[in-house]
Amino acid sequence: MATESRDYTEATETDRELTMSRAMVEAIAWEMRENEEVFYMGEDVADYGGIFSSTTGLLDEFGRDRVMDVPISETAYLGAAVGAAQAGMRPIAELMFVDFFGVAMDQIYNNMAKNTYMSGGSFSVPMVLTTAVGGTYNDAGQHSQTLYGTFAHLPGMKVVVPSTAYDAKGLMHSAIRDDDPVVYMFHKRLMGLGWMPSPSGPKTGVPKEDYTIPFGKADVKRPGDDVTVVTLGLHVHRAMEAAEQLDDDGIDAEVIDLRTLVPLDTETVLDSVRKTGKLLVVDEDYQSFGVTGEIIARAAEGALDDLSAVKRLAIPDVPIPYARSLEDEVNPGTDDIAAAVRELHE
Amino acid sequence: MYEQMVTARHYEERLVDEYLVGKQPAFDISAGPIPGELHLAAGHEASGAGVCMHLRDDDTVTAPHRPHHIAIAKGVDLKRMTAEIFGRKTGLCRGKGGHMHLFDPDVNFACSGIIAQGCPPAVGAAMAAKKRNTDSVAVAFLGEGAIDQGGFLESLNLAAVHDLPVVFVVEDNDWAISMPKDRVTDVQNGAQRAAGFDLPGVRIDSDDATAVYEAAGEAVMRARDGNGPTLIEVQVHRRMGHFMGDAEAYRPEADIDRAKERDSIERLAEDLRSHGVTDDELDEIRERAHERVEEAISWAKEQPEPGPEEAYENVFTNPPAQAATDGGSAADASGDADEMGGDN
Numbered sequence: 001m002a003t004e005s006r007d008y009t010e011a012t013e014t015d016r017e018l019t020m021s022r023a024m025v026e027a028i029a030w031e032m033r034e035n036e037e038v039f040y041m042g043e044d045v046a047d048y049g050g051i052f053s054s055t056t057g058l059l060d061e062f063g064r065d066r067v068m069d070v071p072i073s074e075t076a077y078l079g080a081a082v083g084a085a086q087a088g089m090r091p092i093a094e095l096m097f098v099d100f101f102g103v104a105m106d107q108i109y110n111n112m113a114k115n116t117y118m119s120g121g122s123f124s125v126p127m128v129l130t131t132a133v134g135g136t137y138n139d140a141g142q143h144s145q146t147l148y149g150t151f152a153h154l155p156g157m158k159v160v161v162p163s164t165a166y167d168a169k170g171l172m173h174s175a176i177r178d179d180d181p182v183v184y185m186f187h188k189r190l191m192g193l194g195w196m197p198s199p200s201g202p203k204t205g206v207p208k209e210d211y212t213i214p215f216g217k218a219d220v221k222r223p224g225d226d227v228t229v230v231t232l233g234l235h236v237h238r239a240m241e242a243a244e245q246l247d248d249d250g251i252d253a254e255v256i257d258l259r260t261l262v263p264l265d266t267e268t269v270l271d272s273v274r275k276t277g278k279l280l281v282v283d284e285d286y287q288s289f290g291v292t293g294e295i296i297a298r299a300a301e302g303a304l305d306d307l308s309a310v311k312r313l314a315i316p317d318v319p320i321p322y323a324r325s326l327e328d329e330v331n332p333g334t335d336d337i338a339a340a341v342r343e344l345h346e
Numbered sequence: 347m348y349e350q351m352v353t354a355r356h357y358e359e360r361l362v363d364e365y366l367v368g369k370q371p372a373f374d375i376s377a378g379p380i381p382g383e384l385h386l387a388a389g390h391e392a393s394g395a396g397v398c399m400h401l402r403d404d405d406t407v408t409a410p411h412r413p414h415h416i417a418i419a420k421g422v423d424l425k426r427m428t429a430e431i432f433g434r435k436t437g438l439c440r441g442k443g444g445h446m447h448l449f450d451p452d453v454n455f456a457c458s459g460i461i462a463q464g465c466p467p468a469v470g471a472a473m474a475a476k477k478r479n480t481d482s483v484a485v486a487f488l489g490e491g492a493i494d495q496g497g498f499l500e501s502l503n504l505a506a507v508h509d510l511p512v513v514f515v516v517e518d519n520d521w522a523i524s525m526p527k528d529r530v531t532d533v534q535n536g537a538q539r540a541a542g543f544d545l546p547g548v549r550i551d552s553d554d555a556t557a558v559y560e561a562a563g564e565a566v567m568r569a570r571d572g573n574g575p576t577l578i579e580v581q582v583h584r585r586m587g588h589f590m591g592d593a594e595a596y597r598p599e600a601d602i603d604r605a606k607e608r609d610s611i612e613r614l615a616e617d618l619r620s621h622g623v624t625d626d627e628l629d630e631i632r633e634r635a636h637e638r639v640e641e642a643i644s645w646a647k648e649q650p651e652p653g654p655e656e657a658y659e660n661v662f663t664n665p666p667a668q669a670a671t672d673g674g675s676a677a678d679a680s681g682d683a684d685e686m687g688g689d690n
């Protein structure tokens with residue numbers, strides 16, 4: 001479909017900086033121009049441009065047929081995306097907050113995720129489910145979850161979590177071109193919204209041309225020899241800040257951004273822990289039965305002899321609380337990460 | 347009824363002031379004493395007040411993401427509700443719920459920020475009332491944007507087929523965030539949804555609190571008498587953006603102006619005057635309401651924030667013994683169930 005497919009695993013040179021939302025939209029627009037079968041539907045994605053600016057400007061260029069506001073009925077429209085995908089189109093359907101998955105989970109995990117397998121491969125479901133994740137602005141238990149683990153746990157869906165504008169664009173190109181269902185989870189705090197300031201990291205240089213980032217390639221954001229910090233989404237930036245602090249104390253942390261959970265780049269994690277011998281996994285999802293446990297299990301399976309210490313930081317199995325003092329307590333911050341690394345380094 | 351409506355309106359006006367503190371000059375949703383989303387109900391007062399006037403403390407109400415006017419009319423503790431919105435320890439939910447998730451067991455009030463998901467629990471409350479042979483009823487409030495949701499439609503059916511004492515109240519403010527009603531449903535009268543389930547559907551075309559009061563009276567009585575559910579749709583208005591910070595670029599000016607002109611409170615005041623209520627009496631009611639609001643807000647602001655260790659409490663009513671180590675927290679999971687004297 002793409003005229004020439006560029007595979008950029010690593011950031012390439014460019015002067016132009018974009019916010020993550022702009023980068024994401026640029027990839028969607030490019031794919032929509034290139035392929036008539038790509039369309040976007042969701043709540044408030046047309047005139048509003050997406051509550052988190054995930055579709056800003058698309059309505060103007062593509063019109064209501066291809067940028068569709070839909071009724072508040074996630075079962076119907078997410079299921080319709082499955083049907084349209086099975087019919088060979090390439091729908092992108094947005095679930096406004098990942099927290100709302102519950103009203104439509106059957107379509108997501110019994111149809112979208114399983115139809116390829118249950119049909120013995122005779123159907124494929126080339127759709128993208130985009131959704132906003134994350135807390136840090138006190139929106140309480142029904143609007144602040146990340147739920148990376150929930151989606152990565154269920155077989156049949158690829159799961160993508162960009163942390164920079166560069167990755168957001170490349171991963172979106174890959175997601176739309178992929179013949180499988182992809183869940184694309186963007187963190188609200190990274191989008192570059194005027195009303196929810198981002199840390200400085202996610203706004204990066206973004207090439208004008210189209211490029212893909214292959215799934216299953218983690219990004220070593222900062223090489224280091226002493227401790228491996230594996231993370232994703234917002235916490236990539238918190239880990240990078242923590243690494244800067246630790247550097248002053250002479251602790252050299254390696255920071256790995258997973259970028260995709262399914263497929264998961266186990267090799268990069270193993271290479272790193274073989275070098276450092278110490279592993280910290282940081283995640284904004286609930287701690288138990290999630291990403292942190294998975295990464296540590298893989299490290300133990302693949303490099304047990306090299307590991308001398310492991311630790312994890314995640315939401316400690318409580319629903320996200322509303323009050324600032326409570327949310328700050330449960331959401332791992334930069335200082336928590338630095339402290340955990342220090343503990344491992346001792 | 348007038349007092350409830352005036353209280354709700356003033357409460358929202360004051361919340362706007364408080365919400366904007368710390369968010370100037372550039373709006374940052376996570377800054378200030380009230381962070382997070384804030385959905386205000388100015389223009390919705392007629393439905394909350396008109397319906398809840400018929401309810402007792404033992405009747406259940408479930409509210410959606412825009413709950414303040416309903417909570418006030420249902421008699422939710424205003425001080426503790428305000429403290430909750432400010433994220434304080436003595437808030438209704440100890441700072442864990444926030445404005446979209448207000449719970450007050452004293453008056454059987456609960457919320458859900460997920461669209462239409464207050465409907466099934468209302469059906470459940472009605473089921474409990476029926477099984478126990480009491481005459482209490484349940485009322486589920488939702489927006490017109492929610493009438494396409496499975497949770498609502500399935501609830502209508504379940505309530506109808508079991509003749510449960512539930513009243514569904516749809517607040518039609520014409521907008522679901524940026525989506526005008528005609529783009530999300532072909533049915534201009536949401537009460538017509540009732541026909542598909544063989545239950546009565548009533549539409550009130552104006553935000554006339556008296557008309558709401560009358561229709562709700564019938565529906566609540568019908569439910570109390572064991573004659574099953576009713577669906578009521580009330581035309582209300584959204585005088586502000588969907589949430590604080592919504593610039594409403596999608597909304598025609600004329601629509602905003604019209605919403606502001608059609609003021610249910612003014613309308614009720616006119617009605618009352620025509621029935622001989624004097625301006626002085628109305629002023630007195632308004633003053634009393636304003637005082638109550640001010641008192642609640644200043645009380646709430648003086649309340650302490652919850653301590654970080656409280657984050658680990660209330661996950662369970664009966665915490666498993668090893669919860670503290672499982673959760674990776676140093677806090678004692680056996681918690682402080684009685685610290686506030688509340689019994690949840």
Ligand SMILES: Cc1ncc(C[n+]2csc(CCOP(=O)(O)OP(=O)(O)O)c2C)c(N)n1
Pocket residue numbers: 043072074096100103411412459460461488489490491492493517519521522523588
């Ligand atoms: C299941 C679900 N989908 C989407 C949302 C996001 N959302 C919150 S309010 C809202 C619009 C609701 O419109 P309406 O029901 O008419 O109520 P109003 O806000 O107009 O009072 C939407 C889409 C949600 N909270 N839950």
